[in-house]
Amino acid sequence: MAWTVPTTRSTGYTVTAANWNELVGNFAHLDEVAYTSFSADVSITATTVGTANQIVSSGAITYENVPHFIYFYCPFVSPGTQVTHVIVRDSTTVLGRIAIVAASGGAVPMYTSFRVTPTAASHTYNIAAWNAAAATCTFNAGTGGAAGDGTTDLNGYIQVCRIPT
Amino acid sequence: MIETAVVRREGVMDAQHKYEPVRVWVRAWDDEADVWVVVMAADEQTATDNAVSELNQMIAEKDSN
Numbered sequence: 001m002a003w004t005v006p007t008t009r010s011t012g013y014t015v016t017a018a019n020w021n022e023l024v025g026n027f028a029h030l031d032e033v034a035y036t037s038f039s040a041d042v043s044i045t046a047t048t049v050g051t052a053n054q055i056v057s058s059g060a061i062t063y064e065n066v067p068h069f070i071y072f073y074c075p076f077v078s079p080g081t082q083v084t085h086v087i088v089r090d091s092t093t094v095l096g097r098i099a100i101v102a103a104s105g106g107a108v109p110m111y112t113s114f115r116v117t118p119t120a121a122s123h124t125y126n127i128a129a130w131n132a133a134a135a136t137c138t139f140n141a142g143t144g145g146a147a148g149d150g151t152t153d154l155n156g157y158i159q160v161c162r163i164p165t
Numbered sequence: 166m167i168e169t170a171v172v173r174r175e176g177v178m179d180a181q182h183k184y185e186p187v188r189v190w191v192r193a194w195d196d197e198a199d200v201w202v203v204v205m206a207a208d209e210q211t212a213t214d215n216a217v218s219e220l221n222q223m224i225a226e227k228d229s230n
Contacts (some may be wrong), residue, residue: 028203031173031190038178057184062170062192122170 001025002066003164026164033068034058034125034160037141044084044137046130049094052087055139056158057126063118067163072127074110074156077101080135088114091124098127101137110139115163127158167220169193169213172203193220200224 004022009015038056046053056072070088084101087094098112116125131137145152173190189209193216194201200223206212 033172034174034176036174036176036178036184038182040178040180040182042178042182054182056178057176059174059176059184059186060171061174062172 001029001064003029003162029066029162029164032159032161033063034061035157037155037157039141039143039155041141042139044080044129044131044139045135047132047134049085049087049130052085052089052094052128052130054089054126054128055086056156057124058158058160060122060124061160062122063120064162065117065120067115067117067165069161069163070114070116070125071159071161072098072110072112072157073159074139074141075153076107076140077110078107078138078140079103079105080131080137082135082137083132084129084135084137085132086110086112086127086129089126089128090118091126101129103132103135125158125160166197167193167195167217169216171209171212173205191216193217195220195224198224198227200227 036056036058042055044053079101081104083103085097086099088098098114140153141156142153144154170192172192175188176184176186179185188205189212190203190205191212192203202216202219204212204216
């Protein structure tokens, strides 16, 4: 349910079920909608957008028609010898490019976000990527290391949250 | 009529990069009875079954009052 701007009440006001349910609705609104982690490297070898390699998916969820943020994180992107396009899709429908990885550059982390107001229906948001020409770009991820281990990657993830607005 | 929908998920991509659910939240509701419930389980089918079961109990309680 949509976010309701909270209303202050005066001393002596009798709280009703509608008031209570307004708060319930707002707390529910703040629930995380989706979180999917990945802890294995994903190699991007596709050279067309139509065959883009999926990195991580939120899974199918029935969304509310309210603003959401989609966040994508990867601790360590190892560029290929060609430009890599990172895209957001709803199932297989491309919504657009969310980031680009320069060819033959240094390794970088990636943290991007995208605001979307879905239709009230099921959507499967996912992050995928493809290269401008034959190359391999790797989205590295791991399970984290033991104490003192500073070189084992943490997991990457996609997260979807409603916005209280 | 009772309707259901997956409204929240936590999952992982396995080593083969396939989606695997970890926890799934299903909302079940009945507009006629004006009741709804959200139930979490490890998979969609269990969450759906439990949500429908809980909603039926709520409707029965509401009808008896």
